[in-house]
Amino acid sequence: MSSMFPADVFDPKRRDFLxxxxxxxxxxxxxPELSVARSLQGADTLNIALVGCGRQGRAIIGELQKIENVKxxxxxxxxxxxANGAARRVEGAEVFTDHKAMLDKRKDIAAVVVATxxxxxxxxxxxxxxxxxxxxxxxxxxxxxxxxxxxxAAASAAGKLVTAIGYEGRxxxxxxxxxxxxxxxAVRDVIACSAHQYQKTTWxxxxxxxxxxxxxxxxxxxxxxxxxxxEWGSHQFDVAHWYLDELPAxxxxxxxxxxxxxxxTIADTxxxxxxxxxxxRMQYDASLCxxxxxxxxxxxxxxxxxxxxxxxxxxxxxxxxxxxxxxVYANRQQFHNDEGITLIAGATKLAEQGKLKEGVGxxxxxxxxxxxxxxxxxxxxxxxxxxxxxxxxxxxxxxAAxxxxxxxTEIKIDPSIAGSKPS
Amino acid sequence: MAPGCQSDLSTLPPAGGHDAPLxxxxxxxxxxxxxxxxxxxxxxxxxxxxxxxxxxxxxxWHEVLxxxxxxxxxxxxxxxxxxxxxxxxxxxxxFDLLARCEAARVASGGCFDxxxxxxxxxxxxxxxxxxxxxxxxxxxxxxxxPADLPRERWITLDPDRLTVLLAPGVRLDFGAVAKGFxxxxxxxxxxxxxxxxxxxxxxxxxxxxxxxxxxxGSAAPRAAGWAVxxxxxxxxxxxxxxxxxxxxxxxxxxxxxxxxxxxxxLGRPADRPPALAATVADSGLQAEIWSTVAIVSQxxxxxxxxxxxxxxxxxxxxxxxxxHHPRDIHPPPVPGHVLRWRADNDPLTWVDEx
Numbered sequence: 001m002s003s004m005f006p007a008d009v010f011d012p013k014r015r016d017f018l019x020x021x022x023x024x025x026x027x028x029x030x031x032p033e034l035s036v037a038r039s040l041q042g043a044d045t046l047n048i049a050l051v052g053c054g055r056q057g058r059a060i061i062g063e064l065q066k067i068e069n070v071k072x073x074x075x076x077x078x079x080x081x082x083a084n085g086a087a088r089r090v091e092g093a094e095v096f097t098d099h100k101a102m103l104d105k106r107k108d109i110a111a112v113v114v115a116t117x118x119x120x121x122x123x124x125x126x127x128x129x130x131x132x133x134x135x136x137x138x139x140x141x142x143x144x145x146x147x148x149x150x151x152x153a154a155a156s157a158a159g160k161l162v163t164a165i166g167y168e169g170r171x172x173x174x175x176x177x178x179x180x181x182x183x184x185x186a187v188r189d190v191i192a193c194s195a196h197q198y199q200k201t202t203w204x205x206x207x208x209x210x211x212x213x214x215x216x217x218x219x220x221x222x223x224x225x226x227x228x229x230x231e232w233g234s235h236q237f238d239v240a241h242w243y244l245d246e247l248p249a250x251x252x253x254x255x256x257x258x259x260x261x262x263x264x265t266i267a268d269t270x271x272x273x274x275x276x277x278x279x280x281r282m283q284y285d286a287s288l289c290x291x292x293x294x295x296x297x298x299x300x301x302x303x304x305x306x307x308x309x310x311x312x313x314x315x316x317x318x319x320x321x322x323x324x325x326x327x328v329y330a331n332r333q334q335f336h337n338d339e340g341i342t343l344i345a346g347a348t349k350l351a352e353q354g355k356l357k358e359g360v361g362x363x364x365x366x367x368x369x370x371x372x373x374x375x376x377x378x379x380x381x382x383x384x385x386x387x388x389x390x391x392x393x394x395x396x397x398x399x400a401a402x403x404x405x406x407x408x409t410e411i412k413i414d415p416s417i418a419g420s421k422p423s
Numbered sequence: 424m425a426p427g428c429q430s431d432l433s434t435l436p437p438a439g440g441h442d443a444p445l446x447x448x449x450x451x452x453x454x455x456x457x458x459x460x461x462x463x464x465x466x467x468x469x470x471x472x473x474x475x476x477x478x479x480x481x482x483x484w485h486e487v488l489x490x491x492x493x494x495x496x497x498x499x500x501x502x503x504x505x506x507x508x509x510x511x512x513x514x515x516x517x518f519d520l521l522a523r524c525e526a527a528r529v530a531s532g533g534c535f536d537x538x539x540x541x542x543x544x545x546x547x548x549x550x551x552x553x554x555x556x557x558x559x560x561x562x563x564x565x566x567x568x569p570a571d572l573p574r575e576r577w578i579t580l581d582p583d584r585l586t587v588l589l590a591p592g593v594r595l596d597f598g599a600v601a602k603g604f605x606x607x608x609x610x611x612x613x614x615x616x617x618x619x620x621x622x623x624x625x626x627x628x629x630x631x632x633x634x635x636x637x638x639x640g641s642a643a644p645r646a647a648g649w650a651v652x653x654x655x656x657x658x659x660x661x662x663x664x665x666x667x668x669x670x671x672x673x674x675x676x677x678x679x680x681x682x683x684x685x686x687x688x689l690g691r692p693a694d695r696p697p698a699l700a701a702t703v704a705d706s707g708l709q710a711e712i713w714s715t716v717a718i719v720s721q722x723x724x725x726x727x728x729x730x731x732x733x734x735x736x737x738x739x740x741x742x743x744x745x746x747h748h749p750r751d752i753h754p755p756p757v758p759g760h761v762l763r764w765r766a767d768n769d770p771l772t773w774v775d776e777x
Binding site: 055058061062065066068089090091201202204205206208213262311362363364365368 | 467468469471472473475476479483486487493494496498499502508509511512513514515516584585615616617
């Protein structure tokens with residue numbers, strides 16, 4: 001064998017990976033497409049209504065406004081001042097305080113985005129699907145398994161109507177790109193995974209009067225809220241389900257009020273362990289008492305570790321992992337003693353042009369891609385990225401995690417869910 | 424960023440005391456925003472949640488207006504211009520901000536212009552790592568802004584559709600006004616939440632002062648307003664009451680010999696800028712606009728609106744003064760309150776006189 005060629009060039013497995021790598025490079029070169037806001041070319045204008053005009057509703061309006069063929073025609077909130085506030089931000093949106101009245105009056109609505117508090121998802125989702133509207137529902141889908149099943153059943157009964165659930169990781173281009181590496185030999189056998197989210201906040205929202213304040217602070221009510229494992233953790237659990245292509249069988253957890261001793265009973269700091277088959281475990285930590293490290297998910301394999309941080313992603317290779325062809329273009333960032341290869345859509349092109357200085361984030365917030373996927377599914381009759389059936393499983397895991405953390409115990413996931421595929 | 428002012432919290436009860444104001448801070452717009460909320464207004468949990476809501480608002484506007492964040496609305500607008508993708512829809516508040524900036528451009532004779540992002544890039548003032556990253560997501564630096572394209576056609580605002588269209592090659596920079604605008608938005612939120620007293624500042628150069636540190640009716644000396652000191656210790660002391668303060672200085676961000684405050688009329692950094700310009704106005708946006716104008720015009724702009732008070736310091740360490748009214752001015756009323764500059768007193772004070 002000629003010494004001019006590295007031995008692994010002649011290794012069929014290696015060649016296969018190079019081909020896979022070439023595919024990955026293609027996937028990385030999607031930046032120009034991502035950069036410009038997408039439009040639903042060839043589609044009629046999609047009339048959308050927003051139900052729930054709180055802070056997440058504000059973010060949703062901002063991202064929907066970027067999608068060319070989408071028009072927000074109505075906004076609805078039981079709090080009229082909040083609905084009026086949302087309507088002021090959009091040209092031509094009609095205000096409602098009752099979603100049923102909105103559905104009765106505005107027959108031109110094609111799709112509805114439901115961004116009410118989690119415990120108030122069920123009724124508008126079921127009613128909107130019943131009225132023949134496509135629905136995007138924020139995640140987690142519900143705070144009880146009964147509500148989650150009711151939403152999944154309504155989605156199933158709605159036939160070809162799109163019911164999408166807002167687990168944004170699956171629409172996030174960085175996460176999609178990283179998954180192509182994760183599913184290849186670049187990472188190989190998964191050893192363990194972890195996720196954390198830290199943000200220093202009371203999670204308490206001021207309202208203009210006592211009733212509004214009580215309504216706004218549903219997250220602190222254990223009867224209505226899944227707490228950190230549900231409101232935050234379920235998004236990260238869903239990423240793990242999607243990457244590992246399986247659901248955990250068992251979840252253990254614990255939590256406490258470590259700092260915000262303001263009479264709340266819901267934990268401000270939690271930890272959980274999700275146990276998958278073959279012993280792979282996901283460690284989860286979240287806290288409202290510190291912000292250091294923010295949010296990230298980590299997947300460790302024997303060849304590399306992938307770290308995802310919402311708008312950014314990196315791969316940390318083991319020294320003995322095979323060198324891959326595309327690495328010539330790779331941008332790297334130093335993290336103390338470790339060097340991460342940035343997983344960037346379009347990195348190859350930028351690197352060739354000598355423009356890549358360090359990690360480039362997404363050109364839009366993750367929410368944008370999730371809403372765009374929904375709009376495209378509605379316009380083109382495609383399946384949603386995250387169906388209600390898939391979200392039911394993640395929601396079930398989140399409910400179990402919330403219970404485990406609240407009770408400091410171990411919960412077995414319903415075998416009918418644990419034994420199934422995540423999507 | 425040069426230090427703008429120092430909130431004189433030494434006049435307040437000591438931190439940690441039961442009547443010390445609640446303090447809360449966040450990082451946004453490349454600086455630290457801090458709010459002080461006197462405790463006589465509400466319970467600790469409510470004040471804490473008010474502070475968090477306000478800071479959440481400020482971070483939101485950062486995410487919309489930042490030239491540093493690739494995923495900001497501003498860079499979405501820039502990408503649309505580069506890609507000739509047509510008009511971009513705007514949040515009504517942002518649309519109004521742009522409309523007010525355009526009006527201020529006309530009123531200031533071009534001394535203030537929001538469309539200076541491409542000028543800053545040309546002078547190497549968009550070279551930080553995060554800006555370079557954001558620019559990568561926007562596309563190649565614009566070179567196709569026709570020299571003969573009238574300024575009126577650089578930004579097209581459609582009030583019926585709430586859309587914005589930039590001419591290819593034009594880039595906006597909200598750096599001069601974003602903090603003041605965010606303070607105005609925060610003021611609205613604070614009013615909704617029934618908060619009448621707070622000091623909120625962004626990086627000490629943009630300040631919103633509501634009420635005073637003491638409860639209404641108090642006879643304490645600090646009942647007249649919030650004390651801030653221009654330029655830090657030893658500088659002029661101001662009392663602010665229901666007013667916004669903006670301090671601009673060319674000494675903050677530089678690239679070689681170029682400072683960051685553009686003279687849009689010349690297409691380059693302002694010539695012979697004063698060391699510092701401070702303005703007090705009813706709105707944070709107005710204060711920011713006219714402090715920038717004061718730097719560009721060396722404090723000599725004749726058309727400063729009623730109710731906007733301007734002082735400049737020619738050299739570091741100088742006391743800020745007003746070139747047009749070296750002794751005393753009594754501007755006519757502005758809605759809601761009268762601001763009076765008492766130049767005969769030392770220190771200068773602006774006080775609210777309803």
